[in-house]
Amino acid sequence: MRTPVLLLAAALAACMPATGASAENYVNAPAAQRVAKESGLKTAIFAGGCFWGVEAVFSHTKGVKSAISGYHGGTKRQATYDLVSGGMTDHAEVVKVTYDPRVVRYDQLLQVFFSVVADPTLKNRQGPDVGRHYRAALIPVSKEQAAVARSYLAQMKKSGKWSRPIVTGIEAYKTFYPAETYHQDFAKKNPRHPYIRRWDAPKVAAFKRMYPGLYRSGFVTG
Template identity: 70%
Template sequence: MIPGAKRGFTLALAAGSLTLSSCASPAHALDEPVNAPAPKRIAKEGAGLKTAIFAGGCFWGVEGVFSHVKGVKSAVSGFHGGSAGTATYNRIISGGTSHAEAVMITYDPYVVRYDELLQIFFSVVADPTLKNRQGPDVGSHYRSALVPVNAEQQAVAKAYLAQMNKSGVWNRPIVTKIEKHRKFYAAEPYHQDFMAKNPRHGYIMRWDAPKVRALKAMFPTDYQPKFLRDDA
């Protein structure tokens, strides 16, 4: 784990000087978006709102991107894959739990399907060739993972990972895994809508704002300019 990972910045809030832990200090070159292949296996999810869970490094950026996707109704930062007793931010970043930082989204499949969310995720959010890290953040809690919550998502995710492996888009092996759905734990309130609340934060500007710009450029019909706020 990078020393001081997610502890490198302090943020003075307007309401007072509250020190927050945050994602690792941006010390590396920006990740580049890729043209992930259009999914061949189309999700058939039926009517009604659905949920999906994605783990792709620091949850600020994952939440930030999905909060700009049309059809997404809610995006919550949190933890998946571990126990309730250790599902707190400070405990997880210290290592030794099996959680991943993750985002649970609620979406309308008549506007954006699960397979389309997968393409967006691997195009502008997560590098599927990195094991237990994303960008400058290192540790198993920063792993990339898909967490299907039903049989249809499981089938679509499995098919898409296989398609990705054969696509030739990535020059290293795909290491993103499908993980069994377990309980999702929402992160502390100050992590929610972090990009919207802290647009000038150093980590956001360096790592996450470029992902949103890539979403707008690469998926213009899926992009919504207004940040979806869970507290709105």
């Protein structure tokens, strides 16, 4: 078992920037095909680089009931930060979002994701973080989500919003494994962390500026 000191050290070392990283560019992504009327709470999974920033943005989204950082793509045995961060698993860092479709739809989550969270032109990296575990991907959990995701990626490629080719793909849903406790609600608990201030706070600020109707000031927890 790790001591609290070791847990803190692991958290501070996670998602640390590589040298030569450049600032992120925010794009007003096109509106996606509307999802048919849904009932009850729904879930969606997004891989968009370090899960701290993905979770931070969706935690500020109206209609989102929870945003949980975790791993997807590999095995249960591999679902630890030590292994995933070493780049030797099939996992990606992901966030599982539970949302109320009466307030925010899946297509709107896609638009927010590609506007301020993930650069769809980067392969196996996002922002300062490099490695296949930092890949951007959509992981639909239903046939309808899969259809909307495919349609939206095709729409993005034709939109001319991005100067480089769109390389983000769709991955079949396997099993979501929650990340360690010290990764959950990381931006909320550590607002002065250098990584949060440099990379993730600007994403939240851009979200507030670009989508004021979807933004909420408080974090959702868990």
